[in-house]
Structure formats: structure tokens, C-alpha cells
Amino acid sequence: MSRALLVLDLINEIVHPDGKYAADGYHAQAVERGVIERTADAIARARATGIPVIYVVVGFTEGYPQWPAVSPVFEKARSDERLLLGSWATQVHDALAPLPGEPVVAKHRISPFHGTNLEVLLRTQGIDTLLLTGVSTELVVLTTAQAAHDRDYRVQVLEDATLAGDSEIHEAALKVLSRISTVTTVADALPAPAPAA
Numbered sequence: 348m349s350r351a352l353l354v355l356d357l358i359n360e361i362v363h364p365d366g367k368y369a370a371d372g373y374h375a376q377a378v379e380r381g382v383i384e385r386t387a388d389a390i391a392r393a394r395a396t397g398i399p400v401i402y403v404v405v406g407f408t409e410g411y412p413q414w415p416a417v418s419p420v421f422e423k424a425r426s427d428e429r430l431l432l433g434s435w436a437t438q439v440h441d442a443l444a445p446l447p448g449e450p451v452v453a454k455h456r457i458s459p460f461h462g463t464n465l466e467v468l469l470r471t472q473g474i475d476t477l478l479l480t481g482v483s484t485e486l487v488v489l490t491t492a493q494a495a496h497d498r499d500y501r502v503q504v505l506e507d508a509t510l511a512g513d514s515e516i517h518e519a520a521l522k523v524l525s526r527i528s529t530v531t532t533v534a535d536a537l538p539a540p541a542p543a544a
Contacts, residue, residue, distance in 0.1 A: 373512055475500060
């Protein structure tokens with residue numbers, strides 16, 4: 348089994364208190380559930396054991412040419428100048444920042460497989476199992492799990508490193524995710540780094 352850890356949409360616009368989507372419950376849930384800290388732990392565990400860490404960020408380029416006008420999810424993005432790629436808004440939260448050489452995949456839709464090079468990154472590294480962290484459980488995490496399932500990857504959802512805008516939606520999404528993936532925790536999925544000598 349060759350695994351990769353995906354860090355999905357844990358960007359300032361969504362989980363930082365100053366982000367424009369933070370008030371939709373995402374920042375509060377991130378704090379209440381300790382998701383930033385647990386994701387940082389997952390990243391440290393993955394790095395310590397040689398598991399690749401791949402970041403995925405959602406956004407649009409200047410002028411919003413990729414913006415989907417019919418999407419309820421992204422309806423405010425262009426008018427409110429949200430999710431602009433290359434800006435503070437779409438940077439990964441500082442506590443989870445990528446190291447040099449760790450890939451950051453930019454996407455313009457919910458699924459990180461749609462119109463991106465994610466699958467090329469996974470296939471060239473021989474990855475067959477994806478560990479999922481991120482926001483939100485019912486959108487990007489669920490969509491990633493479904494898309495990965497249909498591409499014949501094994502999927503493990505690190506439940507304590509995921510969140511939705513409220514706990515009820517999170518729990519409902521986990522019920523669906525349990526049908527197509529293994530729902531687990533950071534500590535159960537990833538070994539703790541060996542203590543320094």
C-alpha cells in the first residue's frame with residue numbers, strides 16, 4: 348500500500364477568522380474540533396514516515412474566467428472577490444504551510460480531480476491509497492472520496508481532521524463516506540513519529 352495525504356481546501360478564506368467564508372461556521376468548527384491542530388499532526392506524521400503530502404486549494408484566476416455562474420457553492424465568489432488564486436485568501440493556513448517541493452494543486456470546482464494534474468501526481472508516485480483531511484466534509488472530502496473510489500484508489504477519511512459548517516452536516520457526510528471509504532482518525536491511520544534520540 349502506497350499512501351498520500353491530501354490536505355483539501357484548508358485555506359485562509361475558509362478557516363482563518365478573517366476569511367470571507369469563515370463566518371459560515373467553518374472557522375468555529377475548525378476551532379471547536381481542533382481540525383487545524385490535528386491536520387498539522389497528520390502532516391508531521393506523514394512527513395516523518397515518507398508519505399507524500401499534497402495540498403489542494405480552490406480558487407479562480409484574476410477576472411474569474413473559470414467561475415461557474417450556475418453554482419450555488421461559488422455564487423458569491425466573483426461578486427465578493429472571494430477565492431482569488433495567488434492572494435492571501437487561497438494560501439494554505441500558516442499552521443499547515445507546504446514545504447518547498449510539496450505540490451499545491453489549484454482547482455476551480457469542488458473535485459480536486461476535475462481539470463487538474465492531481466491524478467498524474469498520484470500515478471507517477473505509484474499512490475494507491477489516499478488519506479483525506481480538509482473542509483468541507485460534505486463537499487470536497489465527499490467528492491474526493493467518490494472520485495478516488497471510481498478511479499480505484501483506496502480512501503481513508505481522517506474524520507478528526509475534517510469539518511463542515513456545522514456538526515450535523517459533518518456527521519451526515521461521514522455516514523455517506525463510510526459507504527465508500529474507511530472513516531478513521533489521524534492517530535489510527537498514521538504512526539506517531541519516533542522520538543528524537
